[in-house]
Amino acid sequence: MPTSTWTRLSPVRRERVLVAAMDEFGTHGYSTGSLNVIAREAGVAKGSLFQYFEGKLDLFAYVAEQTSLRIYAAMRPWLDGYDGSTELSRHLTDALEAWFDYFASHPLERGVTAATNMELDPAVRNAVRAPVQDIYLAGLRPLAERAVEAGDLREDADVDALLSLLLLLLPHFALAAHTPGLEGPVRLAGEHPEVRRANIARLLGPVLADFVPKGP
Amino acid sequence: MPTSTWTRLSPVRRERVLVAAMDEFGTHGYSTGSLNVIAREAGVAKGSLFQYFEGKLDLFAYVAEQTSLRIYAAMRPWLDGYDGSTELSRHLTDALEAWFDYFASHPLERGVTAATNMELDPAVRNAVRAPVQDIYLAGLRPLAERAVEAGDLREDADVDALLSLLLLLLPHFALAAHTPGLEGPVRLAGEHPEVRRANIARLLGPVLADFVPKGP
DNA sequence: GCCGACGATGACCGGGCGGTCACATGACCG
DNA sequence: CGGTCATGTGACCGCCCGGTCATCGTCGGC
Numbered sequence: 001m002p003t004s005t006w007t008r009l010s011p012v013r014r015e016r017v018l019v020a021a022m023d024e025f026g027t028h029g030y031s032t033g034s035l036n037v038i039a040r041e042a043g044v045a046k047g048s049l050f051q052y053f054e055g056k057l058d059l060f061a062y063v064a065e066q067t068s069l070r071i072y073a074a075m076r077p078w079l080d081g082y083d084g085s086t087e088l089s090r091h092l093t094d095a096l097e098a099w100f101d102y103f104a105s106h107p108l109e110r111g112v113t114a115a116t117n118m119e120l121d122p123a124v125r126n127a128v129r130a131p132v133q134d135i136y137l138a139g140l141r142p143l144a145e146r147a148v149e150a151g152d153l154r155e156d157a158d159v160d161a162l163l164s165l166l167l168l169l170l171p172h173f174a175l176a177a178h179t180p181g182l183e184g185p186v187r188l189a190g191e192h193p194e195v196r197r198a199n200i201a202r203l204l205g206p207v208l209a210d211f212v213p214k215g216p
Numbered sequence: 217m218p219t220s221t222w223t224r225l226s227p228v229r230r231e232r233v234l235v236a237a238m239d240e241f242g243t244h245g246y247s248t249g250s251l252n253v254i255a256r257e258a259g260v261a262k263g264s265l266f267q268y269f270e271g272k273l274d275l276f277a278y279v280a281e282q283t284s285l286r287i288y289a290a291m292r293p294w295l296d297g298y299d300g301s302t303e304l305s306r307h308l309t310d311a312l313e314a315w316f317d318y319f320a321s322h323p324l325e326r327g328v329t330a331a332t333n334m335e336l337d338p339a340v341r342n343a344v345r346a347p348v349q350d351i352y353l354a355g356l357r358p359l360a361e362r363a364v365e366a367g368d369l370r371e372d373a374d375v376d377a378l379l380s381l382l383l384l385l386l387p388h389f390a391l392a393a394h395t396p397g398l399e400g401p402v403r404l405a406g407e408h409p410e411v412r413r414a415n416i417a418r419l420l421g422p423v424l425a426d427f428v429p430k431g432p
Numbered sequence: 433g434c435c436g437a438c439g440a441t442g443a444c445c446g447g448g449c450g451g452t453c454a455c456a457t458g459a460c461c462g
Numbered sequence: 463c464g465g466t467c468a469t470g471t472g473a474c475c476g477c478c479c480g481g482t483c484a485t486c487g488t489c490g491g492c
């Protein structure tokens with residue numbers, strides 16, 4: 001958790017530190033990322049970083065959390081826009097498409113997401129991922145509940161299981177879609193929008209299959 | 217590339233070093249993995265490691281390559297067993313199922329595969345993944361060609377594109393299926409074999425859809 | 433019994449790391 | 463003005479890293 005000093009800091013200085021940390025951690029990951037580099041790029045003394053955060057892990061957790069909040073804010077219109085009047089799978093396809101676009105145009109957020117999901121050390125994963133998942137769950141759970149009300153999900157659907165699946169799979173899809181040197185799985189990021197939509201729908205299909213009602 | 221000294225080493229000593237390196241790199245990844253730890257666990261002086269390999273990256277590349285060879289050897293019966301008399305998708309489902317089982321019972325190989333696929337540094341990725349992919353391609357390409365002959369793949373199918381897709385997606389599936397704390401995506405690793413088979417087939421479906429013949 | 437080649441060894445090197453701390457700076461107050 | 467306090471700073475600490483190398487033991491050939 002950031003210190004009280006951090007919260008009192010000028011927004012300009014906060015943003016400089018945050019961007020430098022997102023860049024460094026997003027490029028090199030947690031363990032290889034260097035506080036010396038972050039301080040230098042932010043134009044701040046290294047000692048200041050320790051006045052703002054309890055240590056390296058605290059800074060990384062903050063970066064991951066802020067990144068999730070930015071992504072969440074960008075996805076908010078799609079999460080709030082679902083009222084059951086459109087089909088759930090169609091709505092999720094829209095959201096996933098917007099998500100891909102967001103990563104494509106926000107390399108810092110993409111890098112941090114990659115670093116978070118590719119972290120091997122269980123201690124670091126646990127420290128970072130729980131708050132991040134809480135943020136996504138806060139947006140996804142109401143959507144799932146609205147879908148049950150609307151009959152788009154089976155009444156006895158295990159909502160927790162569905163949300164776990166989405167949280168596990170979606171980052172993989174999103175990141176794989178922008179893996180350098182390949183267009184993306186199943187040509188997800190292809191040039192023709194209608195092809196891309198169809199591919200997203202195909203990826204979502206097996207994820208949702210257990211949860212949607214059987215009949216028409 | 218290992219030195220000539222390494223090839224002259226007693227198999228017992230070679231195996232001790234290889235296992236220690238697989239364990240360390242598989243647990244902590246490349247950059248965080250320590251040569252000091254590897255030397256200690258292998259019961260070998262650190263200087264010896266530099267008589268066997270050109271440096272840390274050389275050792276990691278060797279570990280990744282040997283791991284691929286072990287996995288490839290275990291999958292060999294499934295690769296060679298395809299002669300066009302069974303359906304391709306059914307055959308690949310068998311192979312993927314065997315792959316999951318292999319990872320579940322071989323934690324060292326699973327760890328190294330995870331470390332290889334989760335590496336962020338492009339230089340390390342390139343040094344490691346090219347030889348690894350060559351190994352898999354050597355097994356998969358003949359299978360794909362046999363499938364074209366048997367009419368299981370469209371004659372004009374882009375075999376390279378299909379192989380790229382398989383190489384990109386399959387490790388993700390295999391690793392996600394054993395992510396600690398979750399049963400696996402779409403309950404891949406569920407208890408009922410028939411459910412698992414169905415889920416594997418659903419995952420493979422979109423990967424193959426562009427490549428199989430349209431009609432019956 | 434001597435020798436030269438090979439291989440094993442661990443003390444040692446320079447460097448970068450996360451983290452600390454004594455001190456400088458400057459705003460505010462009596 | 464002096465005193466206090468929050469904040470900024472970078473030299474410094476101990477540690478571990480990948481990598482080197484002088485040294486020594488152990489062989490097979492003569």
